[in-house]
Amino acid sequence: MSTISEISEFLQKGRAKNVKQLVTQAIEEGEDPKVILNDGLLNGMMSIGERFKKNEVFVPEVLVAARALNAGLTILEPKLIEVGNEPVGKAVIGTVKGDLHDIGKNLVTMMLKGAGFEIFDIGVDVEADVFIDKAEEVGADIICMSALLTTTMPQMQVVIDALKEKGLRDKYIVMVGGAPVNQKFAEQIGADYYTEDAASCAEAARQVILKRAEG
Numbered sequence: 090m091s092t093i094s095e096i097s098e099f100l101q102k103g104r105a106k107n108v109k110q111l112v113t114q115a116i117e118e119g120e121d122p123k124v125i126l127n128d129g130l131l132n133g134m135m136s137i138g139e140r141f142k143k144n145e146v147f148v149p150e151v152l153v154a155a156r157a158l159n160a161g162l163t164i165l166e167p168k169l170i171e172v173g174n175e176p177v178g179k180a181v182i183g184t185v186k187g188d189l190h191d192i193g194k195n196l197v198t199m200m201l202k203g204a205g206f207e208i209f210d211i212g213v214d215v216e217a218d219v220f221i222d223k224a225e226e227v228g229a230d231i232i233c234m235s236a237l238l239t240t241t242m243p244q245m246q247v248v249i250d251a252l253k254e255k256g257l258r259d260k261y262i263v264m265v266g267g268a269p270v271n272q273k274f275a276e277q278i279g280a281d282y283y284t285e286d287a288a289s290c291a292e293a294a295r296q297v298i299l300k301r302a303e304g
């Protein structure tokens with residue numbers, strides 16, 4: 090079995106220590122970090138996701154697999170990020186209130202760092218006011234929100250409404266994403282940008298900031 094397939098297999102078994110070891114080994118073997126991410130770590134998580142949907146595995150198994158994925162990501166992070174010299178902007182990122190999924194958010198965080206952003210990750214289950222207070226505190230350019238549950242998507246609207254109430258809506262670029270979110274929903278709630286994946290989010294964020302700097 091190749092190292093990449095082994096990463097996927099061990100991740101599905103929730104074996105964080107082995108996943109860390111194998112990711113390190115794959116890097117040493119000269120594997121492309123994107124292949125390690127997509128064909129190893131995310132492939133394993135997707136398989137678990139499919140089995141979760143079919144009730145073949147349950148929350149505890151998914152949780153340990155997610156921990157193994159996050160452990161692998163910590164090893165891979167420096168390889169995925171090639172930061173430029175000057176930070177292009179500041180972004181606050183979090184998963185919305187009621188939602189504990191953080192893998193996608195962590196990936197977006199990494200890609201934004203790689204695109205040269207200074208990132209303030211405020212975690213999961215984040216209240217609307219916490220997004221806003223943090224953005225005000227650090228002088229952010231962008232507020233990034235992630236949601237993985239259809240039941241928590243409306244929280245994005247809550248944040249945007251709170252920004253409006255405080256007269257701060259135009260001060261921030263609001264970006265949204267996560268598996269159940271789409272362009273139509275983003276438009277409905279008045280977000281500025283929806284992107285489908287972490288790399289597109291980082292690319293869009295960079296373009297927006299550069300365009301703004303051009304005036």
Ligand code: B1M
Binds near residue numbers: 266288
């Ligand atoms: Co949950 N879960 N989960 N879960 N879980 C899903 C999301 C689900 C689709 C599974 C299923 O039924 N098929 C389902 C949601 C159904 C729905 O709402 N329609 C679900 C459910 C139901 C639940 C619980 C309610 C289960 C329960 O308790 N009975 C519960 C809710 C807990 C809560 O949040 N309050 C729950 C719990 C959990 C765990 C804790 C066990 C674990 C999370 C652990 C963790 O994150 N640390 C977990 C997991 C791992 C999943 C699945 C299997 C995988 C999610 C994931 O990490 N994917 C998921 C099934 C699935 O998605 N196939 C599922 C990999 C990640 C890289 O993808 O996060 O989509 P994703 O991020 C992508 C893009 O969406 C995008 O970029 C990333 C790719 O580059 N993106 C952005 C994300 N954020 C972005 C922001 C942007 C731009 C792009 O701009 C700002």
